Amino acid sequence: MKRYVLHAPFSIYHFEATTWAHATHKHTYFEIIFILKGRGTHFINGNAFGYEAGDVFLLGPEDYHHFTIDTLTEFSFVRFNESIHSEASAGQDGSWQPVIRALLTTSSQSRGSIVTDSLEKQKLHHLRAVLEEESLRQQSPYFDPIRDSLLRSMLLILARNLFRHVPAKPVVSASLEAILLYIRQHIHQPAILSIDHLADAFHYSPAYISLFFKKHTGESLKQYITKYKIKLIEARLLYSSRTLAQIAEEFGYTDESHFCKQFKKYTGHTPTAFRRGL
CATH class of the missing domain: 2.60.120.10 (Jelly Rolls)
Structure with missing residues (x-):
């Protein structure tokens, strides 16, 4: 494309x-x-x-x-x-x-x-x-x-x-879209994107919400959240002048080193190499 x-x-x-x-x-x-x-x-x-x-x-x-x-x-x-x-x-x-x-x-x-x-x-x-x-x-x-x-x-x-059309709390619904929207809204707050927290927010058991999500998307909640976050980080690296430390803080990483390790794990490149066009 x-x-x-x-x-x-x-x-x-x-x-x-x-x-x-x-x-x-x-x-x-x-x-x-x-x-x-x-x-x-x-x-x-x-x-x-x-x-x-x-x-x-x-x-x-x-x-x-x-x-x-x-x-x-x-x-x-x-x-x-x-x-x-x-x-x-x-x-x-x-x-x-x-x-x-x-x-x-x-x-x-x-x-x-x-x-x-x-x-x-x-x-x-x-x-x-x-x-x-x-x-x-x-x-x-x-x-x-x-x-x-x-x-x-x-x-x-x-x-x-x-x-104004998005409720402050997620709609309690079996809708996959409701869960996806909640994840996108809170992608900068990893603490509330744990399986336990999502299950509590949508009034499901952790086991059920995990099975429901994988059944309808083909991947686990953790995989989806990480991939979505990495895509946003790639955009930050390519189209913003933010430092690695600033990006790490924005997306809730404990430190820059942890951020760099996870980014390389999922992309095969360090954030610096990716930003340089490799």
Whole structure:
């Protein structure tokens, strides 16, 4: 599968189309997709979602997608690397960072367009319009802080809309999706992703939840959690300037040495070698 590369920290791609010219693909970056007009179907990670004017999608580096266009569609793709929101926080109050980090590491693609409220859509499209207009003056010394502020506002609104539909406690359900969502939401908190804790959260016995998960996924809970965490760490290594110690702390490792050993065990490379492109 082709993977598209973004060679700059940020870009906007605005166009109209009657047919989709790209095969199913992944990216090396995050992408906020705005639908300005038109109708069709957006295929994301094997799921099909109808789209219409006003819809907003958020894709991460591991999401794969393509469109089928029914009527002339106007798109605006806001593309950015994770380093954008990391660098923007330097010297600032970073109280919003956990919210954005959770947004960027939580798959939102089981629900299609993130925003359903018309007023919220309007706010996001206004921010997008200002961002597009400002992007015409990227050589200005004021562009970077304006871009970062607008992009941060977009992400916070997206987070508000995504997480307002997610209960503070997991829904007690036999649904595999409920368990997967809980894992994705708490991937930075390994202490509450133990089999015992998950069993307690979903009111199952440890033995039952282990068998249930493996039956429906083909792998154990521990394997899934570790693989998912490693994929997120790979994205951090490739698309952020965080140190190994910072990444280890973010994902709840006891120390950098433990982090490096586990990463090499599952990828065959040290984090440093992986970051250098080996």
